[in-house]
Amino acid sequence: MSEKRKQIIEAAAKSFSLFGYKATTMDQVAKMANVGKGTIYTFFKSKEELLxxxxxxxxxxxxxxxxxxxxxxxxxxxxxxxxxxxxxxxxxxxxxxxxxxxxxxxxxxxxxxxxxxxxxxxxxxxxxxxxxxxxxxxxxxxxxxxxxxxxxxxxxxxxxxxxxxxxxxxxxxxxxxxxxxxxxxxxxx
Amino acid sequence: MSEKRKQIIEAAAKSFSLFGYKATTMDQVAKMANVGKGTIYTFFKSKEELLxxxxxxxxxxxxxxxxxxxxxxxxxxxxxxxxxxxxxxxxxxxxxxxxxxxxxxxxxxxxxxxxxxxxxxxxxxxxxxxxxxxxxxxxxxxxxxxxxxxxxxxxxxxxxxxxxxxxxxxxxxxxxxxxxxxxxxxxxx
DNA sequence: ATATTGACCAACTTGTTCATTTAGTCATTC
DNA sequence: GAATGACTAAATGAACAAGTTGGTCAATAT
Structure with missing residues (x-):
């Protein structure tokens, strides 16, 4: 399983629990996960699917x-x-x-x-x-x-x-x- | 007990159940009750109290x-x-x-x-x-x-x-x- | 080739203005 | 003196501008 995928999930989970789903931006998640925003979309087809x-x-x-x-x-x-x-x-x-x-x-x-x-x-x-x-x-x-x-x-x-x-x-x-x-x-x- | 008071309650109850509380205006209630709007306020101090x-x-x-x-x-x-x-x-x-x-x-x-x-x-x-x-x-x-x-x-x-x-x-x-x-x-x- | 990226765009929020509406008042009427 | 409805201050919401953001994709790196 991809390392990046894990980073993304971890970053998103942290941001969701810190700021909530709505207040979390995909740019934010990308930055926290140290990946480009586009990378998120190679693993998840939408913000909702990530949640x-x-x-x-x-x-x-x-x-x-x-x-x-x-x-x-x-x-x-x-x-x-x-x-x-x-x-x-x-x-x-x-x-x-x-x-x-x-x-x-x-x-x-x-x-x-x-x-x-x-x-x-x-x-x-x-x-x-x-x-x-x-x-x-x-x-x-x-x-x-x-x-x-x-x-x-x-x-x-x-x-x-x-x-x-x-x-x-x-x-x-x-x-x-x-x-x-x-x-x-x-x-x- | 005042007849007008009853009319007002009846009109408000009908309007609340027809349109809801928010969508009911005091003008509307006054009209339905056949009283002036001011009259409502001699019996009830606010719309909320009427409810x-x-x-x-x-x-x-x-x-x-x-x-x-x-x-x-x-x-x-x-x-x-x-x-x-x-x-x-x-x-x-x-x-x-x-x-x-x-x-x-x-x-x-x-x-x-x-x-x-x-x-x-x-x-x-x-x-x-x-x-x-x-x-x-x-x-x-x-x-x-x-x-x-x-x-x-x-x-x-x-x-x-x-x-x-x-x-x-x-x-x-x-x-x-x-x-x-x-x-x-x-x-x- | 394949994986990754971030500038880009359309769609959606948010902030602002301004006209309308409405709860509640009070001077006037009956 | 009880009843009223024109009046007011506040709230609402329509309309529009400005700013964000989810998602895409051509360019780039590996």
Whole structure:
């Protein structure tokens, strides 16, 4: 894999998380990556595709971290909870996701909105996979995996993001308890 | 209560739900209400206060409808479910709430955003009241009523509004089942 | 040949001006 | 004294100029 390609991705990722997608110019990226602007276009057909590439690797990274949080000796409930906690901790602490979510909220840049929507969809798909595994093993009762993953994800957003808009933030401990109490009890076999 | 005041409220409500808050002018409201523009300001100190007044009566109306859906002979689970269903059916079918929610989404008019936020807060407070009643009666186990009401509301938004953005809408029947399965099981005493 | 480049261009933003519109007031009318 | 609509200051937006920026491509370097 080309060295220049890596430089470009790295420069763009840094600039996106520093200034946001809209405020990053391709001239800027070229300068930071020590390449001519034209070179960027031999690897990526547009600024948007460059963003997509970067977000794709973020998605892989998140999935990887979530997988690392899973411990086969624990129950499905414990594991899905740990995976979701990882996913949202990442979202909250990673410079780039913070900046991009801000940009969607404040400016609504369409390209960024789309790409963050994809990130959400992929996280839901990830959880869905875990649910299907657990169903196959008989760890949880049969259910619509898409719907269940969707609800788990939305509940985590409610607890991690929306609650804080009008109340004191909840500790991860408290979120885990609530998640268990409200959502998982309904899935026990 | 003044007849003119009623005319003004009625005219404004009609214009807001027809054209939205921003696109409604006070001249327009005065004309529709058959009063001079100055008269509006003897009853309301600003356009924003006029909107607040109208939304306040919407809130009362929704609470009233939700109360009507409650049947003392049924369980808490049944009733909270019926009340929430009423609230969201109203939101979805009432001309004015539809138009105002659109306006928040598309233009983000601050006055409208604030007033719709208040509507949400009041609906959560309403549900919270029902939860506290049920706790007092021992119908459900003890819990943080604010947090529980918040989660119930967010779950209903997820099922009624957000799911439809990427999937086929769910029937009210299906929503009731899911709500019961996922959220209420965790509250049984 | 192939990879790289940066000057170049069309499309899009941004800044500015100026005419129109509109929320809110108040002297006048009924 | 309640109601009004002409009036005003502020906000909006249309129109235009100036400046940026994403993307291309002929020229250059390897």
């Amino acid at each position: 997509e590439e970067i977000v794709s690797s973020i998605i892989s990274e998140i999935k990887c971290e979530a997988d690392a949080a899973i411990d086969q000796s624990l129950s499905f409930n414990e594991n899905v909870q740990r995976a979701l906690q990882r996913i949202f901790t990442f979202r909250k602490e990673h410079e780039l996701t913070i900046k991009l979510l801000q940009e969607v909220r404040d400016i609504g840049t369409p390209a960024v909105r789309d790409v963050m929507k994809r990130l959400d969809r992929e996280m839901i798909a990830y959880v869905r996979g875990k649910i299907e595994e657990a169903m196959a093993k008989g760890e949880i009762r049969s259910c619509d995996s898409e719907l269940t993953a969707f609800l788990m994800f939305k509940m985590y957003i409610a607890l991690n993001v929306e609650w804080e808009k009008e109340h004191e933030p909840l500790s991860q401990q408290k979120i885990a308890e609530l998640f268990h109490l409200y959502l998982l009890k309904g899935l026990s076999p | 607040e007044e109208i939304v306040s009566s919407i809130i009362s109306e929704i609470k009233c409808e939700a109360d009507a859906a409650i049947d003392q002979s049924l369980s808490f689970n049944e009733n909270v479910q019926r009340a929430l269903q009423r609230i969201f059916t109203f939101r979805k079918e009432h001309e004015l709430t539809i138009k105002l929610l659109q306006e928040v989404r598309d233009i983000g008019t601050p006055a409208v955003r604030d007033v719709m936020k208040r509507l949400d807060r009041e609906m959560i407070a309403y549900v919270r009241g029902k939860i506290e009643e049920a706790m007092a009666k021992g119908e459900i186990r003890s819990c943080d009523s604010e947090l529980t009401a918040f989660l119930m509301f967010k779950m209903y938004i997820a099922l009624n509004v957000e799911w439809e953005k990427e999937h086929e809408p769910l029937s009210q029947q299906k929503i009731a089942e899911l709500f019961h399965l996922y959220l209420l099981k965790g509250l049984s005493p």
